[in-house]
Amino acid sequence: MNLYIFGINHKTSQTIEREAFQLNRKEIPNALKSIKGYSGVEAVLIINTCNRIEYYLILNDNFSPAEVIKKFYLEEKKINLEGKEHLFITLSNEEATKHLFRVISGLESLVLGEYQIQGQVKEAYSLACEAKTLEKVMHKLFHAAFRCGKAVRNSTSLGEGKQSVSGVASKIIIEKTHRNDKIAIIGVNENTKIMASELKNNDYHELIFVNRTLYKAEMLAEEYGGKAAPLDEISKVLAECKAVFSSTGSPDYVVTNDMLQNLLAKGKCPGLIVDMAIPRDIDTRNLPEEIEVYDLGRLNGYLERQNLERMKDIPKAEKIIQDEVRLFQTWAENSDNEILQPIAEKIELVRQNLLNEYENQFNDQTKAKVEKITRQLIHRLKPILMSSLLKSKEQEIK
Secondary structure (H helix, E strand, O other): OEEEEEEEEOOOOOHHHHHHHOOOHHHHHHHHHHHHOOOOEEEEEEEEEOOEEEEEEEEOOOOOHHHHHHHHHHHHHOOOOOOOHHHOEEEEHHHHHHHHHHHHOOOOOOOOOOOHHHHHHHHHHHHHHHHOOOOHHHHHHHHHHHHHHHHHHHHOHHHOOOOOHHHHHHHHHHHHOOOOOOEEEEOOOHHHHHHHHHHHHOOOOOEEEEEOOHHHHHHHHHHHOOEEEEHHHHHHHHOOOOEEEEOOOOOOOOEOHHHHHHHHHOOOOOOEEEEOOOOOOEOOOOOOOOOEEEOHHHHHHHHHHHHHHHHHHHHHHHHHHHHHHHHHHHHHHHOOOOOOHHHHHHHHHHHHHHHHHHHHHOOHHHHHHHHHHHHHHHHHHHHHHHHHHHHHHHHHHO
């Protein structure tokens, strides 16, 4: 069996290219069960965020992750991936493990060190557990990932300040509006709650929460201050607002281009539009330049400048990830060995701790050599250890 990742993210594609492949939360349980039912699939988990949709798969030998996911999109979504493979990444085994650990640590996020991704990965794991689409390797992998993400955040500056895309979006709105301006917030989820919290903390009190289900918008209005409105009154709401922030799971536009053009004709279109949804919530085609529009693609350039300050701790984070990857790989390589499996991780941890004790005495070139030598030493000692443990076990039986 082999571990694979097949996915599309903000580094491999533009926002408009990802939209067709996105799943909303309600679709994921059925997607998990459908894929799990395919021949050769032993386990599946889906990480689905505004910046990525990645399929984590355990497959039997001679099965292709690309073919499995192509089949899913063609049969369930009527989307043909032929000719679009270049938008996707395929990673296997150790590289797949490393990628997951980087994702949960915030190193693969638009916002370096983003904290929301931890909760999103945990939710993905919970959904797969509920759908019963995991097995022991995948369970072990994600528990190792949770440990890795926690270690990176506790040991580096990447976890400081609860960075998130929504937090950065709120900074843009705060920079470009006044606290007395009316701001529309469309959708009810973690992103809109972060936005509302940031605006409230900066003394914004003219917030209008809009949602398809009115009582959910009313709950946010009560918690953060402001008013609530149903989605069918969105045009009326936008006519009052200087800015709009939207983040829903709708497969279709919630603010159409016709709606915006009508507001423009009346001189009542919001001057700032921030759309964090995938697929996008707001159809901003053919708007004049004076209307500022930020989607996830444009946010990327803004975020690159913000991330420069946090890059100093990346080498430290990478070292933590490297050690955690080795620990998991050691377990995976010995998971079917009933003699070594209980102690393999412990031996690897002893090796890592010993190297960490003396790391200040080595330059980078020497570190690499010592790393290689100690790993080879453990590999050569394995047969001796196996033989000794087997003899002890046989003597106990006698």
